[in-house]
Amino acid sequence: MSESESGTARSQTDSVTDDDDAPWNREYTEAEIAQWNNGVIQEFRDNGGKVGGAYEGGELILLGTVGARSGKRHVVPLGLLRRGDTLYVSSLIEDKYPAWFHNVKAQPRVTVELGADTFHATAKALAGAEYAEFASWVREHNPALAKYQAKVSRPLPLVVLEFDRRS
Numbered sequence: 001m002s003e004s005e006s007g008t009a010r011s012q013t014d015s016v017t018d019d020d021d022a023p024w025n026r027e028y029t030e031a032e033i034a035q036w037n038n039g040v041i042q043e044f045r046d047n048g049g050k051v052g053g054a055y056e057g058g059e060l061i062l063l064g065t066v067g068a069r070s071g072k073r074h075v076v077p078l079g080l081l082r083r084g085d086t087l088y089v090s091s092l093i094e095d096k097y098p099a100w101f102h103n104v105k106a107q108p109r110v111t112v113e114l115g116a117d118t119f120h121a122t123a124k125a126l127a128g129a130e131y132a133e134f135a136s137w138v139r140e141h142n143p144a145l146a147k148y149q150a151k152v153s154r155p156l157p158l159v160v161l162e163f164d165r166r167s
Helices: 030-046 097-105 129-140 143-151
Strands: 060-066 073-079 081-083 088-092 111-112 117-125 158-163
Touching: 030 060, 030 073, 060 097, 073 088, 073 097, 073 143, 081 129, 111 158, 129 143, 129 158
Parallel strands: none
Antiparallel strands: 060 073, 060 111, 081 088, 088 158, 111 117, 117 158
């Protein structure tokens, strides 16, 4: 979960069955979100990128951003999603977008912890025609995000991660 969101999508390749009782389908206070995230981050780092519980078997990343307003470093666990070779993240939203989304729009340079490795990347928040095409594909191939999008009026955030090339 991330700040300002009441849940997160589970990592998927092509499809997943959503569970109405899953943790990402209930509302949390900001304090509960922070506590949840801190526990997931610690478990992720202690186990080389593996976590249990509701996320067991899913592919998670830790996305490191710089606060859009504070300039401080933030880390949030997110499900890593794939469209072929394209890696992307999203988030379930309610009344406002999550802080990590505002952060990557303001400062797209991010770090991505994937497994036991850390990478530098650029987070590209999709917009316009590019968003429309990608969102159409997501709705067709990701039932959990499609189901959630049908319940909310705001477009779900879609952010493509473009990793730096290693020299």
